[in-house]
Amino acid sequence: MIAAVLFDLDETLLDRTGSLTDFLADQHARFADKLGGIALKRFRERFLALDARGSVHKSVVYPALLAEIGGASDAAGSLLEDYMQNSCRYARPFQGMEDVVAALRGRGLKLGIVSNGETALQWRSIDALGLQMDAVLISQAEGVRKPDAAIFSRAAERLGVTPEQCLFVGDNPAADVLGARNAGMQSVWFDNGLTWPESEPEGETIRQLADLLALPFFVSTAVNLRA
Ligand SMILES: [Mg+2]
Incomplete structure (x- = not known):
């Protein structure tokens, strides 16, 4: 879950x-x-x-x-x-960002950001987008970068959940998706410009942020009803 x-x-x-x-x-x-x-x-x-x-x-x-x-x-x-x-x-968000964040919050999920980058610069973007998160981990401040499993497990720990209870969403196949997988998380690839490595099995993929809400992780009730 x-x-x-x-x-x-x-x-x-x-x-x-x-x-x-x-x-x-x-x-x-x-x-x-x-x-x-x-x-x-x-x-x-x-x-x-x-x-x-x-x-x-x-x-x-x-x-x-x-x-x-x-x-x-x-x-x-x-x-x-x-x-x-x-x-x-x-700074501007991808279309649907506010709605997706609000919908996930409405479902009682904890939310966080894990970003490789400079602390001050990344915080300026987060604030400019008006994002309120339960945990924000930026590589410069953490001293560790994605895809290192340590930054993913630290994020789960800060949210008070296990890695297995986390879904990670990112655009970078190696740093985000494979990094999160390797740390024991579920993951979704936001396909918006990078290329999926042929050597790796594909997982859940979205091409719009709003498509996140339709993924099986979030519609288990509807699936159960059909079954
Ligand atoms: Mg990225």
Whole structure:
């Protein structure tokens, strides 16, 4: 019986690419004189490519981007600081997030977030999305990252449940889904851009957050009635 639902943050609750698309338009306008005259479309494309879905730190992304586009090399620090301070102003959730969170709460489930990232930055996103969670574990603060089983079992412990009572929802097959499985949790893959590894058996998959509520974990009563 599922007693708690744990979510990844970036590209699971937070529409990170959508949020960044809006932030980068604002940053491009404000730093126009430092960016070597690059068009917004190209600035966005190159940022997102170098960022690799958040896997490359922005202290690496900005210098590389400026070198590539012939921008002011001394602007990397101020672009990074601007990203840290202001990207959260554009944070937006995936469609249906509020309803899903409210519905799960309404079913008496405990809710949490387990995110790989920087503590201050991730908290800004969580606050910007208005998320109230029973536990939030961010890798920088915890000293351990997904897919290490330790961060998953610590999350269950904080919620006062066993890993077997947890359902983990995330977009990253290795860090989220296989990591949670390995820690003894149920898991759901939010398929929104990454590729499932062929070597691994597929499990439950959703393509919209709202589809979560229709999964067997949450409709056991209806199944029993049919049986
Ligand atoms: Mg993610």
